[in-house]
Amino acid sequence: MRILLVEDDHLLANTMLDMLREEPNTVDWVDDGRQALHALAEEHFDLAILDLTLPRVDGLDIVRQVRQQGNDTPIIILTARADLEEKLQGLDAGADDYLTKPFAMAELKARIRAVTRRGQGGSRSAELAVGRLTLNTDTGHLSIGGDTLALPRSEFLILHYLMRHPDQVATRRRLEExxxxxxxxxxxxxxxxxxxxxxxxxxxATIRTVRGVGYLLDSQAAAEAPPCP
Structure with a gap:
């Protein structure tokens, strides 16, 4: 999963980066609102974690502008503001969840899992399934039929993206991101x-090359995937 972290407290940001990268995530970090708007407009992220009090552009304005542009990237707001009215403003602006500082990193991880699963259609399962392939997004384990193996981080990230978009071409750039x-x-x-x-x-045959563009997970071939080697 690719995450954008928007936080101007560098000490907290570095702590969060270490924590988020313990999972099979790719995390990019910016520390002001204008950079965040540019990143969200120009690149694809599976999730944004957004502080409200930011230089140049306030977090609430970021949420409003992103949603007005039709960008449905899940957003979790982090803030020291404990006022209920501001919490409601963030949710009304289009944020998916809200966490007040200080917070436990375990709680943030739980919120991330909940928000991203809602974005996958409301499924409570931590698994993606295409044909005979079943990928556990919490553990990084791949099952084919009754056989299971642990995937290296890079292979997990590629397969995770392809399985979320079966039979759709994923460009080289998108996969490299x-x-x-x-x-x-x-x-x-x-x-x-x-x-x-x-x-x-x-x-x-399960991953087809689309010459000059990228790769595609063939759901029909995935239904005939061989057992794990």
Whole structure:
């Protein structure tokens, strides 16, 4: 999952980055509202975690503008403001959840799971299923029929995205964003290597190459995926 963290308290942000990256997440961080608006307009994120009190553009204005633009990225607001009226304003503006500082990191993780599952159609399950493939999004384990294996982080992130969008083309850029966010230095063929390893696990035909564009998870081929090697 790719997350945008918008927090101007650098000490808190670094703590949160360490915590969020313990899971198979790619996390990008900005510390002011204008950067957040630009990031949300130009790139794809599975979730935004947003402080309300930010330089240049206030968090509530960010939520309003993002929703007015038709962007439905799930948003969790973090703030030291405990006033009920401001909480209601954030939710009315289009935020999906609201957490008051100070908070326990375990609670934030639970809110993230709840919000992202609502975004997947309200399912309470931590599993994605396409054909014979079942991916546990909490543990990173892949099951094919009755066989189960733990996926490396990079393979998990690729397969997670493809299974959320079966039979739809995922561009190279979109998949690389899931893997690296704004980090630089990935080798030019790194994505191909990860896809190659995934194909060895789930069957070559299950992930199709769309030449010059990217990759596609074939749901029909996934229904015939071989057992885990």
């Amino acid at each position: 899931q893997l690296y966010g704004w980090d630089q230095g990935a080798e030019s063929n790194a994505l191909e290597v990860h896809v190659h390893h995934l194909r060895r696990r789930i069957g070559k």
